[in-house]
Amino acid sequence: MRIAIVSDLHIGYERFEEDAFRQAREALESASRIADAILIPGDVFDKRAPKPEVIAQAINIFKELSEKEWKAAVVEYDNRSGRKLRTTVPIIAIAGTHERTAEGKENVLGLLGLAGLLVDASEATAVLELDKERVAVFGLGGVSEERVKEVLGVLDPKPIAGAFNIFMMHQSTYELLPFSSDIIHNEDLPKGFDLYINGHIHNRVEMQVHGKKFLIPGSTVLTQLKDGEQERKGFLLFDTKDYSHRFVPINSREFVVEHLKFEEAPPKEIVSRCEKTLEKLLSQKDGKPIIKIVVEGTLARGFTNTDLPLRNLISRNADKAVVEIDYSKLKNPDVEKGVEEVRSGTMDSMSIKEQGMVLFLAKLKEHKFENRVDAVTLFEVLSKEQSKEKTIREANELLEKGI
Ligand SMILES: [Mn+2]
Structure with a gap:
């Protein structure tokens, strides 16, 4: 079975709402053309309570998908979640951290399941079938990091005999973000599954858990404007036949970060270099890219960040690019000196x-x-x-x- 893993669509993401919708639709449509089933490990929506317009965007996308001719079907669904199977369409999703609501309350991803537009496998197993091949997907909806172990202990997910078993979740693990020791480690994930897939992390990750593949496709839309988000957006296509996978890119808006360093530079010099950098990048990029320029180092004495007319630069290029200039790392030598004098005056003596x-x-x-x-x-x-x-x-x- 060819399984597309499409994650973190963030439909309704306000800063790039149009991108979020267009790129979500493109990824899912592209996936529906080349895969037998689609798995979505969370964050279909960007907000817990999206506007009706945003819910309409998602309904339009999933309605079109559900009307396609699918050869694979969801044939079994365990009801420990208390929900009923409302469709056999092989699109299986879980609620992510952005959709999560209090226990026992409806969430917006669940509503898509209730409407029969997809199968909500949060805390449930859904079994796909195609030409006698069975693929069982256990889903763990996004829960707060400190509760994952407890929830997994209660649910005790087990692989199903005679099926290819997939464990799907929407969490951080210590191996992905080693900031806190409370968070689960990869080895805490239930054993016996043939493939582990995850959302939540917005860049692509390919690891191993219990000797099996652990795959994260990354988001389909840019949300954080971090250096690490410059890779292309898309989804993963996994084939159970030969246990292989590949990345399928989509037409996502290009994003580039450029760091500029200065030493005691007057505002004129900073603005001029920002202008030149922008010009160069615009000549290399197609469409209307997102360009982030990080200005670092020190300003010349007597000037402050407010002397930098960078807003003009942003508005002048508004039709060609989304420009963000981050000068939070630009230091003012007068202020720095003042702080240093206070420090040395009271402490160093x-x-x-x-x-x-x-x-x-x-x-x-x-x-x-x-x-x-x-x-x-x-x-x-x-x-x-x-x-x-x-x-x-x-x-x-x-x-x-x-x-
Ligand atoms: Mn997300």
Whole structure:
């Protein structure tokens, strides 16, 4: 079976609403032409409560897809979620973090399932069939990171005998974003599945879990304007026959980031280099690209960021490109110098140890010990690197001795 994995469509994403709709439709239509089934691991919508216009966009896309002639069909659906199977159309999705609502409440992705436009496999297994080949998809809708282990423990997803088993989720794992130790590791994912697929991460990732493929197609629309988002958007096409997959690009709007560095530069120089960079990039890119210029380094003395007439540059090119100029990393030397003077004036003239001594004396005075002990010697004892027991013993000896 050829399975398209299309994720994080973010229909209704306000900054690039038109792109989100057009690119979602293109990805899904393209997928429907070359795949037997489509799996969507979350974030079809950008918001929990999208506007009716946005819901209409999604209904239009999925209605057209559901009217196509599909050879594969969803033939089984377990009802532990309490929902009924409303269609056999082989488009299986789960709710992502952007659609998630409180437990027991309806969510907008679920409504598409209720309308029979797709199969909502959040916390459920849906079985696809084509020419006697069976593919079982277990879906875990996006849950808050700290609850994943608990939810997986309760649901206890198991592969189905006689089928190719896919585990589909919408989460971060420690291997993807190693920021917190509370988050699940890849190896915590249930074993025994033939393929693991994930949404949530907006760039393409291909890893291994339990010796099997772990695939993330990335989003179909640009949302964060980070350096890592310059790759092409699209989806993945996986074939169960030979356990292979490939990336299928879509016509997404081009995005490019350029970093410019300056040293004590007057605003004129910065603006002129931004202009030249923009001109160069516009000559290389087709359509109306998204161009982000990151201005770094220092301004010449006497100027501030407000002296930079970069807004004109953005509006002058508005019909040719979406331009964003980020000068949050541009430092003002006068301000920097001021901060440095304050820092050196108050802190550097006194060593850390001296500062500690001043605080220590204040504490001794507060507890009326200042005349009962040799403060300098006691401080030395307390700041020695030795065992706590030894330090306490030595400090007690000093206190007993007195001055
Ligand atoms: Mn997303």
